[in-house]
Amino acid sequence: MQLAEAKEKFIQSWGSLGSQWGINKTMAQIHALLLVSAEPLSAEEVMEELLVSRGNANMNIRELINWQLVRRENKPGERREFFVAEKDMWKVFRLILKERKKREIDPMIQIIHELNDVKGDKKNAEYKEFNAMIKDLDTLTNKGDKMMELVIKSDENWFLNTFIKLMR
């Protein structure tokens, strides 16, 4: 396979993976494009390469910057801004995990926690089942939460170093 073809394939795949995960396609594709670009790209270049509108490019680049997956970069003597993606994939993974946890998992954990003290008759089967299920879920989500925190805050090699033996 040639480089150009490989880049194209990567951009398309990353885009469709993104949309399955609730990240919009353009955002994921811009991210992919910047990942495969050795040089910083301008908004104009992103638009041309992916055939998207100015507004769309702008909005999604901004979002990528919010997620800290992309940063602005200036070229000397150039008025316009250029963009570069974080290329360390382990860091990328942690940044994505962090954002999604914040937006999706944390509110859920909060709600589950609130559902832990429901008033009711302790002899009632419905009540007992509900409480057991929520308790179970609360325990599980809290473990998951701690684990994610650990991963998000871990340095570059911690995760691999710790688990590598278990995975072989």
Next chain:
Amino acid sequence: MQLAEAKEKFIQSWGSLGSQWGINKTMAQIHALLLVSAEPLSAEEVMEELLVSRGNANMNIRELINWQLVRRENKPGERREFFVAEKDMWKVFRLILKERKKREIDPMIQIIHELNDVKGDKKNAEYKEFNAMIKDLDTLTNKGDKMMELVIKSDENWFLNTFIKLMR
């Protein structure tokens, strides 16, 4: 909080969590409804409770059965079918992980793997950067893959038992 209110809140939250994760809202809500029901429910009851159409209910119940999150159950002397959710939340988590991995992660891993042997000039910066990034990603996704496999296949307590110390 009263039981009925808690159930309602759980159903709504589970539904919106689901849609953020690419699972449609009705499917997640039916799942939640069955999770909080001590008794098996008929399609009719699901429709009434969640105010969805027959077609919608049917389609999503079927999908939940595909995922093995729900199973059919018959009541003696009853013609129609009833449905029950798997209530063990650790098992639920593993079943969901399994399905999503199959549908989303596995194809991605395959593609990344293919992108590992691209032809090109070894002195070219673009080429070198691309290869380094893909290599990095390939290593990472393979570790992740192995980890998920381990979790999916683990029995009820393996995961918690193994990691509990690390999470405290």
Next chain:
DNA sequence: AATATCTTTCAATATATTTTGAAAGTTCCG
């Protein structure tokens, strides 16, 4: 085999999300 009960299908419709692009906003520089 006719009827009643329940399930499945799918084209039409509704809803939600994404994208566009022109206009407004900002910043830089002579």
Next chain:
DNA sequence: CGGAACTTTCAAAATATATTGAAAGATATT
């Protein structure tokens, strides 16, 4: 200041996804 170069905004349009419900398909019952 005035205008060129670039960025941001946002209402309208396009696209994608989910839902409806009537009709067709099963399956049990008399």
